Amino acid sequence: MKLPQPRRFLPRRLLPRRSRTAAPAAAARVEASRFAARDTLSEAFAGVLQRPARSALTALGTVLGVGTFVAVLGLTATTSSQIDSRFNLLTATEVTVEDIARQQNPFAAPGFPADADLRVERLNGVRHAGVFHTVRLDAATGGVRSAPVGGAPGGSDSTDVIAASPGALRAAVPTMAQGRLYDEYHSGAKQRVAVLGSAVASRLGITTLDTRPAVFIGSEPFTVIGIIEDVERKTDLLLSVAVPRTTAEEIWGPPPSSGTTMLISTDVGAAQQVARLAPTALRPDHPEHLKAVPPPDPRTLRSGVTSDLEQLFLILAGICLVIGAVGIANTTLVAVLERTGEIGLRRALGARGRHITTQFLAESGALGALGGLVGTSLGTLTVVGVAVLRDWTPVVHPATVATAPLLGLVTGVLAGLYPAWRAARIQPAEALRR
Numbered sequence: 001m002k003l004p005q006p007r008r009f010l011p012r013r014l015l016p017r018r019s020r021t022a023a024p025a026a027a028a029r030v031e032a033s034r035f036a037a038r039d040t041l042s043e044a045f046a047g048v049l050q051r052p053a054r055s056a057l058t059a060l061g062t063v064l065g066v067g068t069f070v071a072v073l074g075l076t077a078t079t080s081s082q083i084d085s086r087f088n089l090l091t092a093t094e095v096t097v098e099d100i101a102r103q104q105n106p107f108a109a110p111g112f113p114a115d116a117d118l119r120v121e122r123l124n125g126v127r128h129a130g131v132f133h134t135v136r137l138d139a140a141t142g143g144v145r146s147a148p149v150g151g152a153p154g155g156s157d158s159t160d161v162i163a164a165s166p167g168a169l170r171a172a173v174p175t176m177a178q179g180r181l182y183d184e185y186h187s188g189a190k191q192r193v194a195v196l197g198s199a200v201a202s203r204l205g206i207t208t209l210d211t212r213p214a215v216f217i218g219s220e221p222f223t224v225i226g227i228i229e230d231v232e233r234k235t236d237l238l239l240s241v242a243v244p245r246t247t248a249e250e251i252w253g254p255p256p257s258s259g260t261t262m263l264i265s266t267d268v269g270a271a272q273q274v275a276r277l278a279p280t281a282l283r284p285d286h287p288e289h290l291k292a293v294p295p296p297d298p299r300t301l302r303s304g305v306t307s308d309l310e311q312l313f314l315i316l317a318g319i320c321l322v323i324g325a326v327g328i329a330n331t332t333l334v335a336v337l338e339r340t341g342e343i344g345l346r347r348a349l350g351a352r353g354r355h356i357t358t359q360f361l362a363e364s365g366a367l368g369a370l371g372g373l374v375g376t377s378l379g380t381l382t383v384v385g386v387a388v389l390r391d392w393t394p395v396v397h398p399a400t401v402a403t404a405p406l407l408g409l410v411t412g413v414l415a416g417l418y419p420a421w422r423a424a425r426i427q428p429a430e431a432l433r434r
Helices: 017-028 037-050 052-089 116-121 166-171 184-188 198-204 235-239 245-252 271-282 298-338 340-348 353-390 398-415 417-424 428-433
Strands: 094-099 126-134 160-164 174-179 193-197 214-217 220-231 240-244 261-266 290-293
Touching: 037 052, 037 353, 052 298, 052 353, 052 398, 094 271, 116 126, 116 166, 116 261, 116 271, 126 166, 126 245, 160 166, 160 235, 160 245, 166 184, 166 261, 184 245, 193 198, 193 214, 193 235, 198 220, 198 235, 214 240, 220 235, 235 240, 240 245, 261 271, 271 290, 298 340, 298 353, 298 398, 298 417, 340 353, 340 428, 353 398, 353 417, 398 417
Parallel strands: 160 240, 193 220
Antiparallel strands: 094 261, 094 290, 126 160, 126 261, 174 220, 193 240, 214 220
């Protein structure tokens, strides 16, 4: 039997170079601590759900900010088509012609001829046209009353009296509450009839035409034949008394040197052409005595209105987001102070400063993202609700819905930067002593 050879112990200086260095290197190798993404999300949602009431109140500011952001962009997109439609049907089909003859020459004759309505209505694309001006009543003449003397309760001396041809009333596209408009027969015969706006009729106490009521303009009686409930153009008719232009000129004389205007309603697309031809059709001898005002470009007007609305409400959304960010930052900072012991224990067990930073950023980001999701849902529901109530088609761009939760997430992460940085600076020994 062969006995084992005795082990020889060589001095350290005689050991091979690899053997001398291998043992200390193996002993010094320490595996770095890691914080997986799954663990980060788990800890973040656990911290959020640990105090659900506080988390809900903290995320409220982000909910309001993101919800306002989505609602503003959605309502702006939804109303764009409605603004286009309204401008195309009303503003883009309205032309006004002003008499500027006496501004150029004080001795010039009135710019509008007696048959001005007929001349313009012969142009292609014109639906209705008529001349009107405001009657100037002096103190001696008196105002509008529902009784011959003394006035009636609710009577108002400040009520405007508009001398308008029948075409001007038709161009305003009125909706009648009762009665009818006066026509060319009333105007040609210079009859003393009047059409009241609904607000004036209410103030004068005229609620029905069955009793054939009359109003007194100064001392002149006028039979009320109609009450206007609403108009699409020239809304001041609702606060005025309209009488035939010929009747007003017979009683109170010719119109003033300035202030006489023609209102023209046209077909869609014909307004610009009508504005160019109307002065020549009215005054072929002196078209420069009349100034035609064409409608503004609907796209430019819509862009201006839309831009103003967006700027106003986006500022409001930004304020809500700032409030939400402050709330998240405050709550996260309080959580850092409350969990100092936990942070110290984690650091003592090997967690690094960046792990602590990541954990608290994840918590604040989770609050912001949850607020963004809820705000996006509420904003979308607001757009749909308003569209349903107004009988519109709701329009919400997919990009808005996709970026709104990210906006909440970014808000939460930015709000948690300082508390997370402060949590990472807590020393383990100091934290464990508290």
